Amino acid sequence: xxxxxxxxxxxxxxxxxxxxxxxxxxxxxxxxxxxxxxxxxxxxxxxxxxxxxxxxxxxxxxxxxxxxxxxxxxxxxxxxxxxxxxxxxxxxxxxxxxxxxxxxxxxxxxxxxxxxxxxxxxxxxxxxxxxxxxxxxxxxxxxxxxxxxxxxxxxxxxxxxxxxxxxxxxxxxxxxxxxxxxxxxxxxxxxxxxxxxxxxxxxxxxxxxxxxxxxxxxxxxxxxxxxxxxxxxxxxxxxxxxxxxxxxxxxxxxxxxxxxxxxxxxxxxxxxxxxxxxxxxxxxxxxxxxxxxxxxxxxxxxxxxxxxxxxxxxxxx
Numbered sequence: 001x002x003x004x005x006x007x008x009x010x011x012x013x014x015x016x017x018x019x020x021x022x023x024x025x026x027x028x029x030x031x032x033x034x035x036x037x038x039x040x041x042x043x044x045x046x047x048x049x050x051x052x053x054x055x056x057x058x059x060x061x062x063x064x065x066x067x068x069x070x071x072x073x074x075x076x077x078x079x080x081x082x083x084x085x086x087x088x089x090x091x092x093x094x095x096x097x098x099x100x101x102x103x104x105x106x107x108x109x110x111x112x113x114x115x116x117x118x119x120x121x122x123x124x125x126x127x128x129x130x131x132x133x134x135x136x137x138x139x140x141x142x143x144x145x146x147x148x149x150x151x152x153x154x155x156x157x158x159x160x161x162x163x164x165x166x167x168x169x170x171x172x173x174x175x176x177x178x179x180x181x182x183x184x185x186x187x188x189x190x191x192x193x194x195x196x197x198x199x200x201x202x203x204x205x206x207x208x209x210x211x212x213x214x215x216x217x218x219x220x221x222x223x224x225x226x227x228x229x230x231x232x233x234x235x236x237x238x239x240x241x242x243x244x245x246x247x248x249x250x251x252x253x254x255x256x257x258x259x260x261x262x263x264x265x266x267x268x269x270x271x272x273x274x275x276x277x278x279x280x281x282x283x284x285x286x287x288x289x290x291x292x293x294x295x296x297x298x299x300x301x302x303x304x305x306x307x308x309x310x311x312x313x314x315x316x317x
Contacts, residue, residue: 012097012172013090017273028085034280035078041287042067048300055300058121058136063290065145066114070283073107076100077178077279097179098164106156109206113148115248116210122241123217127224162195176272214248243290250285254278
């Protein structure tokens with residue numbers, strides 16, 4: 001490996017969650033189990049929403065896309081971590097590190113956009129129910145997904161290109177289980193002011209505007225639900241939002257908690273451990289939240305596996 005104060009290094013070293021050799025088999029078993037649970041759970045959501053014609057509505061269209069993105073999101077980090085543990089190697093190539101940063105940022109930003117679109121869908125469904133199918137038409141839904149992909153790719157490409165222009169020092173050890181942007185930038189010898197400003201303002205713009213809109217949407221939703229006279233009507237209206245609200249809270253609380261505490265956390269290893277919450281735990285819990293709190297998903301899964309007999313017509317929503 002050629003080391004020096006330039007970008008011609010060939011590889012980095014991922015230190016992982018622990019350097020203790022005795023803990024490696026345990027870490028491997030735990031994260032392999034979490035990865036398989038996440039992939040299988042999200043595949044079941046995709047299967048249920050695509051195979052059941054009663055779920056071919058915007059709400060479940062966005063949900064199936066979220067499940068697909070969550071599978072890709074966790075697949076950018078965990079497989080490489082498992083391979084490194086199994087081969088007892090910590091090496092990731094320079095190209096592999098930049099590529100991992102690109103796809104990690106891509107799917108993280110897509111998660112943000114999808115959660116925002118799902119909040120808009122719930123806002124229209126509850127605050128403007130008579131115009132729901134007109135506003136949330138298939139063309140608009142596909143266009144929203146397409147625009148979110150384009151914006152996410154451009155955002156990730158900007159980060160990756162800026163990272164590829166940095167000059168690295170001889171220390172190439174990353175105290176993380178994947179090439180996390182902030183940890184990689186700390187290995188740079190050149191001035192990182194421009195990178196830091198671009199990263200800060202773009203992340204603040206995307207995450208901040210998304211969170212602001214989600215909060216605004218739910219304020220309007222709560223106001224609309226409070227105007228419903230019957231208690232049963234209020235419960236049915238809120239139950240359609242409960243799963244999404246749970247996922248939004250889990251995603252933002254864990255990710256913001258990690259990055260807001262990054263400056264006060266003395267140990268980078270502790271930051272890596274905390275990152276497990278939004279990179280692994282959140283994608284794993286999403287299918288459980290939607291399947292347990294959503295009767296339509298549960299029934300669709302039962303029908304997929306022949307566990308429920310359909311008696312009479314079913315009405316979506």
